[in-house]
Amino acid sequence: MTDMLTAPVAAPDHAGTGAPFRVGELDGYLTCTGVTDVTHDVRSFTFALPERAGLHFLPGQFLTFRFLIDGERRERCYTISSPPTRPETLTITVKRVPGGVVSNWLHDHLRAGDVIGASGPFGQFSSTIHPADKYLFLTAGSGITPAMSMLRTLRATGDPADVVFVHSARTPDDLVFRAELEALAAESGTSVVFLCENDSPGEQWHGRRGRLSMATLGEAAPDLLGREVFTCGPPPYMAAVRELLGRAGADRRRCHEESFVFGTAAPATSAPAGTATKHRVDFRRSGRTVECDSDTTVLEAAAGAGLTLPSSCGEGMCGTCKLTLLSGRVDMQHAGGIRPREIKQDKVLACCSKPLEDLAIDA
Numbered sequence: 001m002t003d004m005l006t007a008p009v010a011a012p013d014h015a016g017t018g019a020p021f022r023v024g025e026l027d028g029y030l031t032c033t034g035v036t037d038v039t040h041d042v043r044s045f046t047f048a049l050p051e052r053a054g055l056h057f058l059p060g061q062f063l064t065f066r067f068l069i070d071g072e073r074r075e076r077c078y079t080i081s082s083p084p085t086r087p088e089t090l091t092i093t094v095k096r097v098p099g100g101v102v103s104n105w106l107h108d109h110l111r112a113g114d115v116i117g118a119s120g121p122f123g124q125f126s127s128t129i130h131p132a133d134k135y136l137f138l139t140a141g142s143g144i145t146p147a148m149s150m151l152r153t154l155r156a157t158g159d160p161a162d163v164v165f166v167h168s169a170r171t172p173d174d175l176v177f178r179a180e181l182e183a184l185a186a187e188s189g190t191s192v193v194f195l196c197e198n199d200s201p202g203e204q205w206h207g208r209r210g211r212l213s214m215a216t217l218g219e220a221a222p223d224l225l226g227r228e229v230f231t232c233g234p235p236p237y238m239a240a241v242r243e244l245l246g247r248a249g250a251d252r253r254r255c256h257e258e259s260f261v262f263g264t265a266a267p268a269t270s271a272p273a274g275t276a277t278k279h280r281v282d283f284r285r286s287g288r289t290v291e292c293d294s295d296t297t298v299l300e301a302a303a304g305a306g307l308t309l310p311s312s313c314g315e316g317m318c319g320t321c322k323l324t325l326l327s328g329r330v331d332m333q334h335a336g337g338i339r340p341r342e343i344k345q346d347k348v349l350a351c352c353s354k355p356l357e358d359l360a361i362d363a
């Protein structure tokens with residue numbers, strides 16, 4: 001994720017609609033109210049959002065969810081796919097990942113009435129934070145979810161912004177929100193381009209084929225340089241798009257990225273022995289101490305002390321690895337997973353904090 005976050009965000013009035021979205025924080029529980037099939041392997045899960053939950057989000061933001069699966073606590077970040085203009089509910093849209101512990105559990109077990117832990121919102125990948133007259137959304141697979149929240153919001157608020165929405169999928173069966181996007185494409189101001197690599201068993205694809213190319217980009221958005229660009233998809237897709245946008249001469253300050261391929265981030269099994277200054281890291285509650293250098297994160301140091309701390313993104317984004325620093329100072333290069341008031345309360349994110357001196361940690 002390239003956008004850096006300092007949450008909570010003071011949400012601007014949304015494109016002059018006179019209806020600013022308040023940004024409130026949630027650290028509690030959400031009740032599932034419904035499950036809907038979107039494609040053969042993508043489902044939307046809707047949660048009740050009572051006013052007292054205190055959650056107000058911006059389109060494109062995400063939540064960190066906590067699950068207890070087979071007795072083990074798991075955390076994952078999921079982007080909200082619904083717009084904040086539906087005040088009583090929020091929806092996440094999740095694709096089954098082969099071998100994915102959490103995505104498969106969600107598909108197989110989460111039902112209306114179930115309660116799961118959630119905190120957030122997090123993220124600055126939002127059209128509200130980067131408002132423009134013209135947008136280009138480039139998405140692949142389930143990377144469509146934040147862009148869909150943004151597009152739904154723009155249209156629900158009557159925002160006249162010109163939107164080009166390019167969505168790439170393997171086959172026509174894998175196009176997420178296809179019918180809704182086709183309906184939106186019939187509206188003025190929204191241009192939708194689908195790209196499929198192959199036919200699906202039941203449908204021969206007559207639209208654009210293959211992966212996103214310079215030619216497709218140029219045809220879909222000839223005025224690309226005048227657009228605010230939001231890209232979300234798997235890392236190889238993001239890398240390819242970054243290269244295309246670079247070749248097209250897009251202004252990097254107007255190009256925003258997000259990728260959620262984590263939950264696989266694992267700390268190193270031992271603190272690497274570097275040549276930088278050595279520091280003692282004392283994990284007080286577990287009574288473990290390890291010596292590590294200033295190039296080692298607290299998460300790696302914990303692994304080196306034989307401690308497995310909760311973590312998810314490994315990038316300072318999701319807040320899963322938050323800890324309390326009892327003494328010492330760290331260099332924390334986070335990406336929005338922690339709030340300024342938490343930093344004032346001596347909280348740190350273990351995955352992106354490196355010791356500047358000896359540390360004592362409440363873990």
Ligand code: FES
Pocket residue numbers: 310311312313314315316317318319320321322337349350351352
């Ligand atoms: S693991 Fe996500 S912020 Fe540290």
